[in-house]
Amino acid sequence: MTQKSASPAPRILVVDDNPAIHADFRKILCGSAGLGAHAELDAAEAALFGEPEESTLQVSFRVDSAHQGQEALEMVRRALEEGDPYQLAFVDVRMPPGWDGVETLERLWQVAPELQAVICTAHSDYAWDDFVRRLGQTDSLLILKKPFETIEVLQLAHALTRKWELARQARLCIADLDRLVQQRTAELVAANAELQKEIAQRLKIEVALRESQARFSRAFEFSPVPLALLRVNPLRCVDANPAFVELSGWSKADLLAAEPFPLQWLKQGSGEPSPLPLDLEKPLRQQSCRLRRPDGQERHVLLSTQPFELDQETCLLVAAEDVTAQVHLEEQLRQTQKLEAVGQLTAGIAHEFNNILTVIIGNVSLLQSGDVNPGLQAALLERTTEYAQRAARLTQQLLAFSRRQWLQPRPLDLAHTLQRLVPILAGGLGDRHSVRLRTATQLPLVLADPKGLEQVLLQLLLNARDATPDGDTIEVTAGRADLDETAAAHNPEARPGSFVWFEVTDHGCGIAPDVLPRIFDPFFTTKGMGRATGLGLSTVHGIVKQHEGWVEVRTEPGRGSSFRVYLPTANQTGNPTGPAPEDGTTLSLQPAAPVSHPTPPPPGRGPLILLVEDEVPVRDLTAELLKRRGFRVLKARDADEAMRIWETCGAVPDLLLTDVVMPGTMNGHDLALSLQCLNPDLKVIYTSGYSPDVVRETLEQQPNTVFLAKPYHPRALFEAIERCLASQPGCSAGQHCPQPDAGVGARAWA
Incomplete structure (x- = not known):
């Protein structure tokens, strides 16, 4: 070895x-x-x-x-x-x-x-x-x-x-082998324990899955909400609960056998069938639509869908909540609310106009009696004119409340405007009340109608005066605000953006919580019968909404109220800002200075005017006024008669003065277009007691046109005709002619 x-x-x-x-x-x-x-x-x-x-x-x-x-x-x-x-x-x-x-x-x-x-x-x-x-x-x-x-x-x-x-x-x-055996044995023991845990967990999951499937099956079958499972490509029904089968109007066997899915869904407000609004990527929630049944009935439903994978295939869980009865109840409620609002509005209008008509009829009766001395006759005429203009102002307030009045927005410096208006308006509040103005020296321009802002400020000052009958200092402040999403969320009418605001604050009685939600309702007032019309704050609300703004109210009973008006800056509104600044015209409630007019033409030798008016008294009165002014007049009761007169009169009218809404085959707008095709230089003045929105697009696009709202003062009629014929910039094409200020008597134009 x-x-x-x-x-x-x-x-x-x-x-x-x-x-x-x-x-x-x-x-x-x-x-x-x-x-x-x-x-x-x-x-x-x-x-x-x-x-x-x-x-x-x-x-x-x-x-x-x-x-x-x-x-x-x-x-x-x-x-x-x-x-x-x-x-x-x-x-x-x-x-x-x-x-x-x-x-x-x-x-x-x-x-x-x-x-x-x-x-x-x-x-x-x-x-x-x-x-x-x-x-x-x-x-x-x-x-x-x-x-x-x-x-x-x-x-x-x-x-x-x-x-x-x-x-x-x-x-x-042997020791190494034993160690390896022990290590492997420990690994196998651990793996076996983990496997036992997984087996136990899987058994739990399987039991829970079976229980979940059983619960889902019971919830699916017995749910009062119509539910259906749909497979995609092609779209067909896999299962539907009894509520869905009843809603669909099909039998369950026919519903499951049909391919593609047989039900027709209609978008809300559309009469034509449209495909089921499905999105395989995103769930659909509470989509309002209509379900057309095979018997022709339509049911209002709120449709919800949820995409999910089933056996590696895209499927949809569809829930169609039937809200037909709810929709009908809501329609009945809205109709009832409309009738209540109309009743309240009608009662308020009737009350105001009855007062106005009582004065007018009484004054006319006295004048017709023939035994009125000249001094009293002039006073009666003055009072009759005043109440007629009061009726016109009531109509304007109603239009403002409905946001249908004609506004002429232009770039305004709100601080400068308030500095001019507040001293003038404060004089009409009485000796017990004073107004203190605090405003920033420089504010962004706003697109606003000066007369509309004057009316808003006046109504808020009058409201503050009435809240402090014993006298008080009313505060008017102004500033700017940049609102984000969080700040705008506090008011449902607010929105993010850049705004200029002004606020009128009093320290009076405040507004009770139960009254606050109704302060902007028309003809609603807490001042007692005969003391107010109830249109003041509703007019404010309507004008501000027309300016794309809103009003915020902060009040506490016994400690006063603050009305803050938000107006968008000029670059925040949809209207063009335009380069022209505020022209500096003084705005007040005082009568405007008389406008000088050219010498009227000799009788019967002035411009030829084609007058089209379906209301006989209005047509006769207007014709008489025009003739006294020296104009030649051709009268027609509707568009058809106006066309015949145009063809047979032997002369070309210089101007068409027509009502917008008339009976017959054509309205005033159609008539003007037809005649301007024959004479492109024809000048047109539209008149109407309705909102000028009916001819707004025409005034913006059609040349040589002017709108004169009814009721109009004779002097406003003459100014509109003279400026339209002369194409003066004060009342140029596509413009709305202003009315003479209140308080000017009939003798100013007679």
Whole structure:
């Protein structure tokens, strides 16, 4: 056998009380004494196994000596602690005094069970059976008889140290294998535990899924909301609950068998069938539409859809809530509310006009009696004119409330406008009240109608005056505000953007919470019968809404109220801002200075006017006024008669003065277009008691046209005709002619 030196030499412990024995072992195991024997051993190995001889290295052993068992035990323990254990121990049987060899081995094996041992004995004191009985059956023990041969010692040393090394390697391999087995076993145990958890979890999920499916099935079947499951491509019904089947008007079998989906959905407000408003990417929520049943009935529904995947196919859950009965109830409620509003409005108008007509009829009766002196006659005429103009103002307030009055917006500096208007309007509030104005020096321009703003400010000042009958200082302030989404969310009428505001504040009685929601209702007033019309704040609301603004009210009973009006800046409105600034015209409630007119033409020699009016008294009165002014007049009751007169009169009229709304085949607008095709230079003045919105588009696009609202003052009629014929910029084409100010008597134009 050969051993190549690669690791530390095997370590051997010799335990004997004879020093000479120690020297012999060292000579054999550590010196050159064993070299020849080792060579002989290699030669014998080659002869036996037929292997070629190799050059071998002398394997030297590290040999330590112990003379007593206790010393040997201590050395074995120390070697183990140092990590360099003894592999083999030669132990003499007799070592007096102290432990003998057998007891020494017993002690050593208690500390190092792997230690290989050779009992060296020259006597036959112990038989092998004795050793086995005391030391147990073991393969780590051999007996060497003294005297021993060198070759025997070397063979034992080589064989047993090699055995110890192999046993150690085997133990290490077994330990590694055991560790790997334990690690793998732990992994398998953990995997098994995780698998058991997953199995338990899956069982739970399956149970929950079955329960969920059962709940969904019950909820689907018994839900009062019509539900259906649809597959896409092609669109067909997979399942429908009884409520959906009843709503559809189909049987469930026919509904499931039909391909594509047979129901017709109509968009709200559309009479033509349109495809089901499906979006496969986004859910649909509460889409108002109509469902057409096979029997022709239509049901109002709120349609909701939810896309989802089922068996790798896109499907839709459709919910169609039937709101037909609710829609009918809402329509009835709206109709009832309309009737209530109309009744209140009619009662208010009747009250006001009855008062006005009482004065007018009474004054006319006195004038017709013939026994009225000239002074009283002039006063009666003045009062009659005043109440007629009051009726006209009431009509304008109604139009403002309905947001249908004609406005002429232009860029205005609100601060400058308030500085001019407040001192003028404050004079009409009485001696007990004063107005304090606080405003920024520079504010963005707003697109506003000066007369409309004057009316809004006047009504708010009058409202503040009435809230403080004992006198007070009314505050008027103005500023600008840039509102974002959060700030605008506090008022349903507000919106984000840049605005200019002005506010009228009083310190009076305030407004009760139960009254506040109704303050903008027409003819609603808390001032008592006969003290107010109830149109003041409703007029404010209507004018401000026409300016694309809104009013915010802050009030507290007993501590006053603030009305803040928001107006969009010029670049926030839909109207063009225009380059022209405010012209500086003074706005007040005082009568305007008389307008100078050109000298009337001689009677019967003035411009020819075609007058078209279906109301006979109005037509006759207007014709008489025009004739007195020197104009020539052709009268027609409708458009058809006007066309005949045009064709047969033998002259070309210079101007068409026509009512907008008339009976017959054409209205005033159609008539004007027809005649302007015959004479493009024909000037046109439209008159109407309705809102000018009916001809707004014409006035904006059609040249040589003017609108004159009824009732109009005769002087306004003459101004409109003269400016229209002369194409003066004060009343140019497409403009609305202003009315003379209130309070001017009939003698101003007669």
